[in-house]
Amino acid sequence: MKGTVYLNDKTGIVVIGATGREASQVIKESEALYPGIIKAGITPGKGGSSELPVPVFDTLKEAVKDPKVGKLLNTALIYVPPVSVLDAVMECLDNGIKVLYIITEHVPIRDSEVICQEKVRRGAIIVGGTSLGCFVPSVGRIGAIGGKDPTVAFRDGGIVVISKSGGLTVTTAEMFKRRGWGTYMALAIGGDIISNTTYADVLQEIKGDSRVKGVVMLGEPGGSYEEQVADLIMAGGFDKPVAAFISGRFQERMPEGVAFGHAGAIVERGMGKATDKIARLEAAGKKYPVKVAFYYHDLVKAIESLGVPRDFEDSTTEHVKPLYSTF
Amino acid sequence: MKLYEHEALGSIFKKYKIPVPRYVFSAEMNDAVRQFVDKEPGVVIKSMVLVGKRGKAGAVKVVSDKSQVEKVFSDLATREVYGERSIGALVEEKLDIEKEFYLSVTYSTKDRAPAIIFSEHGGMDVEEIDPKLIHTYIVSDVRSVYPYQIRQFLAGIGFSDKELLRPLSEVIVNVYNAFWGSESRLLEINPLVVARAGDKRKIVAADAVVILDDDASVNPAVVYGARSAQGRPLTQREQDAILIDQGDHRGKAGSYVELDGDIAMMTFGGGGSTVTAETAIEAGLRIANLTDIGGNPPAEKMYRISRIILSKPGLKGVLVCGGTASNTRIDVTLGEGLAKALDDMNAEGKLDKNLVWVVRRSGPEYVKGLKMLHECFVRNGIRGEVYDSQLPITEAPIRLKELLIKHIAYKPEEVV
Missing domain, CATH: 3.40.50.261 (Succinyl-CoA synthetase domains)
Known part of the structure; x- marks a missing residue:
């Protein structure tokens, strides 16, 4: 198999909510870049429509029974409105789809919880909500990640980028590409409170993959998913180099907002704040190849100092000049 | 979005049958407040602000001398608490408190599931409770939550007051149902008190902190009005x-x-x-x-x-x-x-x-x-x-x- 469980050369995508504004644009773009990776689309009431470059069905059940595309469908890309996401996920799980991406933002937490528990019962992989998708340069992409011209940011290499922020997933891949490291996989896991795929989940999936040379992880305050990475590494569960940047230290210096998180602070004492996450990862770094970057752009230095080999030449110049200046 | 205490009592605690003190909320002193106070031997008056730790700021006061009620009410209904202007005051019956518990429900990202958090040692700031005295029950199957499960949990942590096992387990399930049903991120009651009522005892929520999911299926900003997350207008x-x-x-x-x-x-x-x-x-x-x-x-x-x-x-x-x-x-x-x-x-x-x-x-x-x-x-x-x-x-x-x-x-x- 070429690629990862999240995206590989057997991946066949069905888009749920296919004829919406964003989804139809993504389908058209993907079809132009990676023809054939998207096999079908689902929009109730639009079955048989020819507005997209892929066949559209009213229900997923009809799509999986379709003699032409049915057997090829194994990955769902969900673009429905927030309150319809739970329904879409259940439709996918009940029709045998085992890898799902929830692109939709603002999924109600309660629905996310139901989804997460159902995912465990069914043994499925779900990425998101609020995922931007996945990019594996040697295979293709799922979702809008990288836009119309993904070659700006992505080139095949050995780095895995895992980020809650979709935008920073691409921005980070591009920063590394300019400095000589290509991407093996970039996965935008989304920043929801209940995250169906966590950093630690991804690390466990890729720990035995010899093509992974190093991991770049972008974290945010809240929850304990970053801390779980430190725990996994300290328990010997992942031994490849990890460079991390945790945003949000500044929020701790802002005027105090509504006192939120008392209860969360009890469940996971000492967890949730950016500085706590940084401390935990730095503690792991004393014994394992883990480095936390102070500034976001120091991630490059971190990967370099961890000894991750460049995939190609550094293309940057000493001093970046502005495109335009009016001084 | 965080709710004011009176909003939580009126729209969520009532619906899910969480026992609360008799209360009245008002932005200014009026006849409703006077009539309420007349019937009570003593009252507790609280500033209605979103910020926490009101007690430490002197924004929660017990008033037994009724001649003082008007003065205390006007002060607490209008004062600033940690820089946040009070929108009014909540007047509650004064409970005869025997003991105070801590109870909350929130999401644990460690377990990716709702967590019911309980301590027999409530009343103080939760950060001040010895972590060894705080116990967590993870709701690993949200499809079925029953009081017997909570009783098993309470028995397992050595809960000391056997007479309360059944009523407390039922209140806790109601609180969990309120958390789940109202699409909260956090529902916290500190203290959850055991109060004497004649020769009986009852469990009463003497505080109510509710933070609703901003992405809930019904937008809380539409129901309760938009508010700044910074505790200021x-x-x-x-x-x-x-x-x-x-x-x-x-x-x-x-x-x-x-x-x-x-x-x-x-x-x-x-x-x-x-x-x-x-x-x-x-x-x-x-x-x-x-x-x-x-x-x-x-x-x-x-x-x-x-x-x-x-x-x-x-x-x-x-x-x-x-x-x-x-x-x-x-x-x-x-x-x-x-x-x-x-x-x-x-x-x-x-x-x-x-x-x-x-x-x-x-x-x-x-x-x-x-x-x-x-x-x-x-x-x-x-x-x-x-x-x-x-x-x-x-x-x-x-x-x-x-x-x-x-x-x-x-x-x-x-x-x-």
Whole structure:
């Protein structure tokens, strides 16, 4: 198999909510870049429509029974409105789809919880909500990640980028590409409170993959998913180099907002704040190849100092000049 | 979104049969409050604010001498608590308290499931309770939560008051159901008291903290009214910004949090905005706002948020900064929306030419978009530098700082 469980050369995508504004644009773009990776689309009431470059069905059940595309469908890309996401996920799980991406933002937490528990019962992989998708340069992409011209940011290499922020997933891949490291996989896991795929989940999936040379992880305050990475590494569960940047230290210096998180602070004492996450990862770094970057752009230095080999030449110049200046 | 205590009592605790003290809420002293007080031997009066730790601020008072009620009420109904103005006061029956528990329900990201958190040692700030005395029950199957499971949990942690096992387990399940049914992020009762009532004992929620999911299937801002997450009223600019996204789901440009600084932030994407703001602060810039524009908003939205961001008095610099967009059109947002805002502000005499600008952006149509913005800078006499993604995103605030020092002798904060 070429690629990862999240995206590989057997991946066949069905888009749920296919004829919406964003989804139809993504389908058209993907079809132009990676023809054939998207096999079908689902929009109730639009079955048989020819507005997209892929066949559209009213229900997923009809799509999986379709003699032409049915057997090829194994990955769902969900673009429905927030309150319809739970329904879409259940439709996918009940029709045998085992890898799902929830692109939709603002999924109600309660629905996310139901989804997460159902995912465990069914043994499925779900990425998101609020995922931007996945990019594996040697295979293709799922979702809008990288836009119309993904070659700006992505080139095949050995780095895995895992980020809650979709935008920073691409921005980070591009920063590394300019400095000589290509991407093996970039996965935008989304920043929801209940995250169906966590950093630690991804690390466990890729720990035995010899093509992974190093991991770049972008974290945010809240929850304990970053801390779980430190725990996994300290328990010997992942031994490849990890460079991390945790945003949000500044929020701790802002005027105090509504006192939120008392209860969360009890469940996971000492967890949730950016500085706590940084401390935990730095503690792991004393014994394992883990480095936390102070500034976001120091991630490059971190990967370099961890000894991750460049995939190609550094293309940057000493001093970046502005495109335009009016001084 | 956090609810005021009286909102939580009235709309959630009642519905899910969580026992609460008799109470009345009012913004000012009136007959309803007087009649309530007349019937009670003693009352507890609480300032209605969103901020926590009211007791320590003297915003919760027990009043047994009824001649003092009017005075205490007027004070607590109008005072500021940690800088937040009270919207009124809650008057409750004074309970005959035997003991105080701590109870809350929230999501545990460690377990990715709801967690019921309980301690027999409530009443004090939760951070002050010995962690060994705090116990957690994880709801690993949200389809079935019954009191017997809670009794097994309580028995397992050595709960000392066997007589309360059944009533407490039923209250806890009601509290869990309230958390789940109201789509909360946090429901906290501290203290959950055991009160004497004649020769009987009853369990009563003597406090109510509810934070609803902003993404709940019913938008809490529609039900309870929009409120600032900072425990202060929204500023005019913040209110104006909210209107931008109302009724128009194309992209998002209406997030704006006003701060005290002098550097306007026009930042894009959740993660990109956070790292940019963070680096600006680390570099010693005093940022004037936070914003997070994304999802390919139309030029009109970008025009409106640009004018709001630039309308704050006392600005010295502007940072327009985002990563490599996958979706957001750079020609539309910067080349049309922002540029038109600058053209119009200049025509109206509202554009400050002393501002120092740094722009750093990439994404769809960025070559065209950055060129359009540069042309706008030239025709309006704006001083700035424009970069694409060759400059790492977080070096843009550092570059702005250098230019501010060089051109207007800006004095950055000393950052420890």
